[in-house]
Every structure is written in structure tokens, then in C-alpha cells.
Amino acid sequence: MIHLAASPLAAIRRHAAEAFPDECCGIMGGSAADGVKRVEAVVRLPNGRTDSSHNRYFAPAEAIRQAEADLRARGLEVIGFYHSHPNAPAEPSAYDLEQATWPWLSYLIVSVQGGRPRGATSWTLADDRSGFVPEAISFGLPAERED
Amino acid sequence: MATKVLIPTALRPYTGRKEAVDIEAATVGELLERLTTEYAELKRHLYGEDGKLRNFVNIYLNDEDVRYLKNMNTPLKGGEVLSIIPSIAGGALRRPARHTG
Numbered sequence: 001m002i003h004l005a006a007s008p009l010a011a012i013r014r015h016a017a018e019a020f021p022d023e024c025c026g027i028m029g030g031s032a033a034d035g036v037k038r039v040e041a042v043v044r045l046p047n048g049r050t051d052s053s054h055n056r057y058f059a060p061a062e063a064i065r066q067a068e069a070d071l072r073a074r075g076l077e078v079i080g081f082y083h084s085h086p087n088a089p090a091e092p093s094a095y096d097l098e099q100a101t102w103p104w105l106s107y108l109i110v111s112v113q114g115g116r117p118r119g120a121t122s123w124t125l126a127d128d129r130s131g132f133v134p135e136a137i138s139f140g141l142p143a144e145r146e147d
Numbered sequence: 148m149a150t151k152v153l154i155p156t157a158l159r160p161y162t163g164r165k166e167a168v169d170i171e172a173a174t175v176g177e178l179l180e181r182l183t184t185e186y187a188e189l190k191r192h193l194y195g196e197d198g199k200l201r202n203f204v205n206i207y208l209n210d211e212d213v214r215y216l217k218n219m220n221t222p223l224k225g226g227e228v229l230s231i232i233p234s235i236a237g238g239a240l241r242r243p244a245r246h247t248g
Contacts, residue, residue: 023238032156049238056238061205061212065232068155077156081235088239096237101203102157103192107237129191 002028002037002080002106002122005140011042013117016084016110022053025083027064028106029071036138037079037106043067056095057083080106080122087113090121092132100125106135148225150178155231161188175206176219178229193231205232 008028015024029041045059045067059081068078085093090111092100100107103125111118123132149169154162162168168185172178179200183190195201206213207230213221 025235049236052238055240056236058236059234061203061207061232061234064234065205065207065230068232078233079156083235083237085239093238093240095240099203099236101192101201101235102155102233104160105157105233 001035001136001138002039002108003138003140004039004108004120007140008039008042009120009139012082012108012110012120015042015044016112016117017115019047019084019086020112020115021086023047023049023055023057023084023086025057025059025081027067027071027078028080028082028108029067029074029076030079031077032079039079041071041074041076042082043071054086055088078105080108082108082110084110084112084117090119092123097132100129100132103127103129107132108137150223150225150227150229152178152182153228153230155233157233158189158192158231161192162186171225172223174219174223175208175213175221175229178223179206179219203234203236205234206230207232 025047026045027043028039030039045063047053048058048060049056090109106122108120108122110120122135122137124135126133149171152168152170154166170178170181172181193204208221208227
């Protein structure tokens, strides 16, 4: 399960809306204990797929390395990545699966329809790498809202 | 003298939750070979079926991507820090992926 409080969720949705009609991507930083990941920070990553940024994304290692170091300095870990699907459902595509490399991490997908962020889903890569497994999202209580 | 390997969160389930392991090796390639021998479950996540490192697995020696050094032949003296850094890619296509849940 991944716990997404109101503030990081809002930050992801805002990024997805701003990037529209292109895809956006970023890192979810936080902590994990007893099978629950808690997202405590969101770091935007550049989309390196300038040739087809409306339906592809690529985030280079150097940007991730820097973000990971910044998170670690704040006592946080990389617990997942997010990206948006402009005018497409919040379902992993065959291309998402083909490119997915990392077990355990959460792959959060936000659908953006006509510039407005809609539903979000989260997935993890199956241990045998055969497909994505849906991951439950617990959304934060209103009391956790910071913005 | 050993090289310290920093294990990213994604791979810690396969190293007994260790955040770092020390391995002695003469080259980066030899170090990865030893790492995936000691923690055999790491192998399928780091290497593709062709036996090569997966596209989005990046190996840094201290602050340098080993692709800009001598890649797997990069020599190790010991005392360095080797990091396994993810890169990511994907994107929306109409055809949904198979999922297991």
C-alpha cells in the first residue's frame, strides 16, 4: 500500500496539469515500514523525450541521482516514480511495462483529460517481471492538507 | 580493500534489506558479478535475458557514470563508492499492459 497525503498528491496533479499536453514524471520520496510506503516529498524530473513528449517520458540517471541525494539529505528514500498519461487512462501501457525496470518501487500514473488531472492509480512490477500488480492507495485525511 | 556498494531501495528486498555491502573486486564488472552471485535474486532485476545490464540500470563509481570511464572494465582500487542508479521511461499508449492483479 502507498499512502499519499493531500499535499504530495496535489503537487503531482499540479505537475501533470502544467505539463499537459505533454507527459510529466517525477520521484516520490518518503519512507516505508510494515508494508506501507508514505509519500512525504515530490521531486519533479525533466522529461527527456522531447521527440514524443505527449506520449513518452524518460528521466535520465543524473537527474535521479541528484534528486536521490537531496532526498537522502532530508532523511527520505526514493519510494516510487510518477508520470502522467495525457488524454489516456491511468493504466500502465504495454510500453510502460516494457520499460519498467525496478521492483518494489511504486509506479503512480495520473490521467489528465483535456488539461485536468483525473484519477490516479499505483502499480508495482511483479517480482517475476511479468506484469504490473495494482497497489492500493490510501489518500490522506483533510487534516494532513498543507496547502 | 573493498568497494562500498550502495543498494537502492528498489533492490533492498533482495539484499536482506542491507543499504550497502562491501565487496572486493578488481573491476566494476567483477564486482557486479560477485554482488549478483552473493545475492542471486538481484541478477534478474539488473540483467536482461541477453546477459547485459538492463537499459535503465546505471552504475556510478563515486560521481562518475562508468560508461564514461571504462564501463565494466573500470578498475577498482578499493575505498570507492559504487552506486546503482535508476533511470526511468514509459508513456501512454492505447494498448494496456498485462497486469496480474
